Amino acid sequence: MSTNRIISSLRAEFGEAVRGSSSPAAGRLLVDLDRSRLREAARFLINRGGRYQVGVGADERDRTQTFGLIHFFAFDRERFSIGLRTAAPASDPTFDSITPDIPSAGWTEREFRDLLGMRFPGHPKPKKLITADDWPDGIYPLRKDVPYNLVPPSTADVAYQLDEAPPGTTIVPVGPFHATLHEPAHFAVYVDGETIKHCDYRGFMAHRGIEKLCQTQVSYNEVPFIAERICGICGSVHSVAYCQAVEMAAGLSISRRAEFIRVVCLELERLHSHLLLIGVAGHLIGFDTVFMHAWRIREQVMWLSEKMTGNRKTYGMVVIGGVRRDITPEMKDEIFAVLKNLEAEIASFHKAVAGDSSIHGRTKGVGKVPTEEVVLWSLLGPVARGRGVDIDARRDFPYAAYDEIAFDVPVTTDGDVWGTIVVRLLELFESIKIIRQALDKMPSGPVLTEYGEALPAFRTGWSIVEAPRGESFHYVLTGEENRPERWRVRAPTYTNLQGIPRMLRDNQFADFPIILGSIDPCFSCTDRVAVVDRRSGRKRVWTKSEMDRLSRSRS
Amino acid sequence: MPGILAKAAAKAFPKSLWLYHCNSGACNGCDIEILNVLTPYYDVERFGLKLVGSPRHADVMLLSGAVTRPTLPLVKRAYEAMPAPKLVFGIGSCAAGGGCWFDTYNVAGGGATAVPVDYLIPGCPPRPEAIIYGVALALGLVPQKAAPVELKQVEFPIDAYLRNKAWEERNVIYKLIKD
Numbered sequence: 223m224s225t226n227r228i229i230s231s232l233r234a235e236f237g238e239a240v241r242g243s244s245s246p247a248a249g250r251l252l253v254d255l256d257r258s259r260l261r262e263a264a265r266f267l268i269n270r271g272g273r274y275q276v277g278v279g280a281d282e283r284d285r286t287q288t289f290g291l292i293h294f295f296a297f298d299r300e301r302f303s304i305g306l307r308t309a310a311p312a313s314d315p316t317f318d319s320i321t322p323d324i325p326s327a328g329w330t331e332r333e334f335r336d337l338l339g340m341r342f343p344g345h346p347k348p349k350k351l352i353t354a355d356d357w358p359d360g361i362y363p364l365r366k367d368v369p370y371n372l373v374p375p376s377t378a379d380v381a382y383q384l385d386e387a388p389p390g391t392t393i394v395p396v397g398p399f400h401a402t403l404h405e406p407a408h409f410a411v412y413v414d415g416e417t418i419k420h421c422d423y424r425g426f427m428a429h430r431g432i433e434k435l436c437q438t439q440v441s442y443n444e445v446p447f448i449a450e451r452i453c454g455i456c457g458s459v460h461s462v463a464y465c466q467a468v469e470m471a472a473g474l475s476i477s478r479r480a481e482f483i484r485v486v487c488l489e490l491e492r493l494h495s496h497l498l499l500i501g502v503a504g505h506l507i508g509f510d511t512v513f514m515h516a517w518r519i520r521e522q523v524m525w526l527s528e529k530m531t532g533n534r535k536t537y538g539m540v541v542i543g544g545v546r547r548d549i550t551p552e553m554k555d556e557i558f559a560v561l562k563n564l565e566a567e568i569a570s571f572h573k574a575v576a577g578d579s580s581i582h583g584r585t586k587g588v589g590k591v592p593t594e595e596v597v598l599w600s601l602l603g604p605v606a607r608g609r610g611v612d613i614d615a616r617r618d619f620p621y622a623a624y625d626e627i628a629f630d631v632p633v634t635t636d637g638d639v640w641g642t643i644v645v646r647l648l649e650l651f652e653s654i655k656i657i658r659q660a661l662d663k664m665p666s667g668p669v670l671t672e673y674g675e676a677l678p679a680f681r682t683g684w685s686i687v688e689a690p691r692g693e694s695f696h697y698v699l700t701g702e703e704n705r706p707e708r709w710r711v712r713a714p715t716y717t718n719l720q721g722i723p724r725m726l727r728d729n730q731f732a733d734f735p736i737i738l739g740s741i742d743p744c745f746s747c748t749d750r751v752a753v754v755d756r757r758s759g760r761k762r763v764w765t766k767s768e769m770d771r772l773s774r775s776r777s
Numbered sequence: 778m779p780g781i782l783a784k785a786a787a788k789a790f791p792k793s794l795w796l797y798h799c800n801s802g803a804c805n806g807c808d809i810e811i812l813n814v815l816t817p818y819y820d821v822e823r824f825g826l827k828l829v830g831s832p833r834h835a836d837v838m839l840l841s842g843a844v845t846r847p848t849l850p851l852v853k854r855a856y857e858a859m860p861a862p863k864l865v866f867g868i869g870s871c872a873a874g875g876g877c878w879f880d881t882y883n884v885a886g887g888g889a890t891a892v893p894v895d896y897l898i899p900g901c902p903p904r905p906e907a908i909i910y911g912v913a914l915a916l917g918l919v920p921q922k923a924a925p926v927e928l929k930q931v932e933f934p935i936d937a938y939l940r941n942k943a944w945e946e947r948n949v950i951y952k953l954i955k956d
Contacts, residue, residue: 353883354847363882371880372947376846398851405800405808406848427847428802431881448877454806454902498809501816517816524813534904535806744805 225251225302235266246682247470249302257308261318267295274324274600276712278697279334281365289315289340298618319344326600326720337364352426355383363434370438384410385422398427416731421723433709441704442468443541450537452711453744455495458487459689461540466621467698468542471683476671480544481623482664487536489653494523495690496646499742503643506735507584519567526560544670554661565654572647585640589725589737592637599721602714603692605741607633608641615688627659639740689714691742715744793825797835801852803842806902807869811839814905821909832858840888843871843878852891867894868908870901
């Protein structure tokens, strides 16, 4: 289905409710829709093979006296992304909830309920998500009349508003200082004996208000440096995604060489991120040899990144208009040398992990989700590819220089945690292949195209970048004061975490850490706007060490 | 007075130090470098340093990230759970002064907002070598090479009184806008 056909079928179906449409770039479509038909139109797109990406809410009262809401859908096979744009008057910011049809929209709607004060009648779980449970009602931080630094006083003891336990189950609170990665997030796991029946999440504790900060305080080219710090692992992913969105909105084209250098940065990041996760997965099942070896191999990538970008985390490299440092011929030789060594080490590591029966024992058949439900929950990245869903933004929505590079997208149909590990192991080799091709095909030329004039205001751009964990989505509406009017970040964990209750269902409690670990959760990305509960007095409280011991004793 | 502290630390912690890693809202950058010092290239276990899972077992808290509004009471609680004598290391720029989001609506400030921070290891993120050096310096394992520096960021975070006052003032502004 092409973009033209989807527009005409939307017009045929919804008639007058489709107020207009525009295409800010190739493969991107915005459709203005009357808000009364929003839910039907969303269902219409999902039924035609669309994949829900994310919603973007905005306070537009100063320009149009409305609150705007855009729901984005991707058509991966047809290679385009479509946004359904609606608005509601400032006096009544109410939109029909689309969550009953599309479960992965649940968090988006709860987010804008918290941050913008929108209302979504029909939402199955209208509870707080982003702001803490002691956050006062009536203060919506993303509204323009609320200063970015307004910190409401907090209460000393906060009780989480969690789901009711299903009958016959016991609540096991995990977190907020946590069993899997060292990031704060609270999980209430409802168990029947050792079997997990349900799970509720109370996170967003590393929410640092980055979107508000960048919409009110800094300028366009300072945002990439803050974007990198959304996440300490996929820094370049966020800065590239932001810069591409701005470049698309403003119609800037950058030099081809810069695009290739961005590819090298992104793939180096994928290399070290995948090695990190495979190591952590080993640690979580009590197999620390895997952890030590993976991180030993990974260290070479860190050193290489430091030589190339000046920082171990490929920070400070990407800006609007290109990149800041060139890859010199000497650097190129060095990258090739490191890649050669890395390839040999990863090959022997792959052999050791792939044939290890204790890893098989802990990961095969664990966290199983059938392919149809992966699609229903819009799971992303290796989590989806390990469960038979063939999506990869590098191939489906080619950005930077990926259109010139040949690579495979590994997909397994195991449907369990083991499948996601296999996919990551195979992607390591693909990343090495991509970096080699990028270095070979890189044309000469400048690396930075400076934009002279002010960027045009109120243009829309959104970019999709395949992070190591899945698809990252950045939406930018350019503004008048040399900074984005609206910037929305959706990291892959935001979507994958919503599928965690499904992945956990009917699994053993001791497998909780490895299942959560297998989505490579990054709470800081998710919370951008990021388990201790020793005193909660609930029925049973596990500390991290007990949890670790339990997790390892199964091996 | 790092010299005195180092001497005190050597007396109070003559044996292996057990570290508890507390992320109060960091971006993962510092956390990964902390984990990295355990892996073969840096291997801090040779100094007797060990990462433990529970604050009740720990001598030292490694605090990473700005303290966000929801984690503030939790960090305090984790600190209270540690047996005395105890030390706190603030790892990275965010733990030092709150980083680039020190004053946003969901951030309370740097590590010192929640707990008394004894040593700061700056960097965004600090290199693994810097973390090892910082801990070794505190333990008196290496001589101090730099003169004490007065950090600007020490003026932050604001104490509770100023914070409440600032909150009241902001609220007045907010009310005015609302009316």
